[in-house]
Amino acid sequence: MSNREPLRQRLLAGLTALKLDLDDSTIERQLDYIDLLLRWNAAYNLTAVRDPGEMITRHLLDSLAVLPYVSGASLADLGTGAGIPGIPLALAKxxxxxxxxxxxxxKARFLREAVRHLRLARVTVAESRVEAVDGQFDCITARAFATLADMLGLAGHLLKPEGRWLALKGRFPQDELDALPGGFVVEAVHRLEVPGLDAERHLVIIKRSQDEMAAGNHP
Known part of the structure; x- marks a missing residue:
């Protein structure tokens, strides 16, 4: 980017609206990520968003809006695409x-380059279908790659017993909440106000049910 200042100001204004405080180095690295995404997007078509200012809103701020809800030591971002929300969250934490x-x-090739370029020592990339992933995680994020029932059916085994699934949705997903599979319960649904984004956003937080925990049915 020849001139990052307008993008920096847009990001700073958004962070202020979200009541998030990132240090100067982290802000520059968030912009480095957008710079890299812009360069690769020309050839790889990683995202339909082409305008760098819109990338600040739709990729960075949309991702960082869930930062206050991320807990624990590990996070899996399923169907991450170009690294959304996983990379902005990794940079912030x-x-x-x-x-x-x-x-x-x-997309996996871009992710590996982003990890190298941004020196993300604690980030790994799995070029894999979600159902083939091993391990368990304190937090799982997924942005609109499937319904809640499908996501939990494919990858519910990845959630630690006390973990939280952070599902990012657009409109309030009542039909999906009604169809939640057994073994899981909705802990909360938060409406997210993403600065500059003229669209509804909801965060659905899901945990394992107490009945399932008591029965020891988790992996």
Whole structure:
């Protein structure tokens, strides 16, 4: 980017609206990520968003809006695509171990380059379908790659017994909440106000049910 200042100001204004405080170094690295995404997007078509200012809103701020709800030491971002929300969250919480999962080869190549370029020591990339991923995580994020029932059916085994699934949705997903599979319960639904984004956003937080925990049915 020849001139990052307008993008920096847009990001700073958004962070202020979200009541988030990131240090100067982290802000520059968030912009480095957008710079890298812009360069790769020309050839790899990683995201339909082409305008760098819109990338600040739709990729960075949309991701960072869930930062206050991220807990624990590990996070898996399923169907991460170009690294959303996993990379912005990893930059904001460098102590967090982040596992980026996507089955698309081009996107996985970009993710590996982003990890190297941004020096994300605690981030790993899995070029894999979500159902083939091993391990368990304190937090799982997923942004609109499937219904709640499908996501939990494919990857519910990845959630630690006391973990939280952070499902990012647009409109309030009442039909999906009604169809939640057994073994899981909705802990909360938060409406997210993403600065500059003229669209509804909801965060659905899901945990394992107490009945399932008591029965010891988790992996």
């Amino acid at each position: 460098p102590e967090l171990e982040v596992h980026l999962v996507d089955s698309n080869g081009k």
